[in-house]
Amino acid sequence: MEVVQEDKLKTLSYSGVFLSCFSDFSEKCIHATPEHVLVYLYSGEQIIEDRNNKIKLKAGDCAFIRRDHRLKMYKNSKGEELYKGISLTFNRTVLRDFYSKMNKSEIPKEIKISDKTVFKLELNPAIQSLFQSLIPYFDSNVKPTEGIIQLKVLEGIYTLLNSNELLYPILFDFAEPWKIDLLEFLNDNYMEDLTMEQIASFTGRSLATFKRDFKKISNLTPQKWLIKKRLETAYIKLKEEGQKVQDVYAEVGFKNASHFSTAFKKQYGISPTEVQN
Known part of the structure; x- marks a missing residue:
């Protein structure tokens, strides 16, 4: 487990997969992750600026951010609510392994790759279940086991695929698949x-x-x-x-x-x- 403390900003990173953070002030950062990320806002407010688009997340909102894009993010407290966010990161090795085991006949056909960078997802039982199961680790600072982390990442992939068909070609776009990242x-x-x-x-x-x-x-x-x-x-x-x-x-x-x-x-x-x- 990695813990980074800077003033009143705290980040907990478990194996680079499960990330939670909170702050009681406004925090601006440049987001440029090499991997896809699924973000859930536990409390507070998050504003994502993507070129000319501005996406606002409030408590209970969830968004998918595709890899290899630079974004501006503002993580704000809202009233007495601290900013608290939980995210899952999906690296290409995990996605390739998942894809290799899929029944390819179940993959939707003729879906074009969207040029969107951020997908705000409608809240559904799968998203709620996924992140509600992670909140106890967030609140208690108890480290989840590697097995739990792996299961949550797999659950996150299924959740994304069931939430928006446009994410199929994005998640499984392995350009130059013979090359290691x-x-x-x-x-x-x-x-x-x-x-x-x-x-x-x-x-x-x-x-x-x-x-x-x-x-x-x-x-x-x-x-x-x-x-x-x-x-x-x-x-x-x-x-x-x-x-x-x-x-x-x-x-x-x-x-x-x-x-x-x-x-x-x-x-x-x-x-x-x-x-x-």
């Missing part, structure tokens, strides 16, 4: 000693295609992205977990302490030892 692979393997050629191969790409695809997701080169990610992890291990420099640098993927120290000071302006102390 770059960010997912890198986030899982950034501490490993892999060459760019190996990363390209493991994600089903030529080196040239890997570099081209990477430019779509980051302004950094792959090498700089890996170093930045490793240093961020190292900072947490030193600052928050109290680990020692000699234990951290190799664990996060650096081959020697000198290179690690130089890169760390360049990014953070202080040495790893200073952070540790």
Whole structure:
């Protein structure tokens, strides 16, 4: 379980799948998730700005947000009600597995892919049941088991499919299905000693295609992205977990302490030892 506390904003993230948060002030953020998200508003108010469209969610409302789109979100308290939202994230691996087990004859035919980014869903018993079953975890901060999380994600997929047929081609749009998602692979393997050629191969790409695809997701080169990610992890291990420099640098993927120290000071302006102390 990951808990992030900043002033009066609190976020609880369970395995990156079940997310809940609340705030007693207005919070503006830029939403740019690489995965589809189903959002349920428990209390307060949420305003989503998508280009020239503005979608307002109040307590009890639910919306589906498709992946790879940038949106502005405003999470507001309403009167004495704090903002509280619960969301489920659906990654492509789970969706591919779900799709592979579906009876394809049950899939609606000739549904065109909508260009909408946000779908506000009509409240129905399936949506109510799904999120009402998650609220006790939200209120008590008791961590749900991995099994419960997996079941809730599957329930969320069924709920979406039963709520709007337009979501079939969106959920199961696996463009370039032979390619592994770059960010997912890198986030899982950034501490490993892999060459760019190996990363390209493991994600089903030529080196040239890997570099081209990477430019779509980051302004950094792959090498700089890996170093930045490793240093961020190292900072947490030193600052928050109290680990020692000699234990951290190799664990996060650096081959020697000198290179690690130089890169760390360049990014953070202080040495790893200073952070540790």
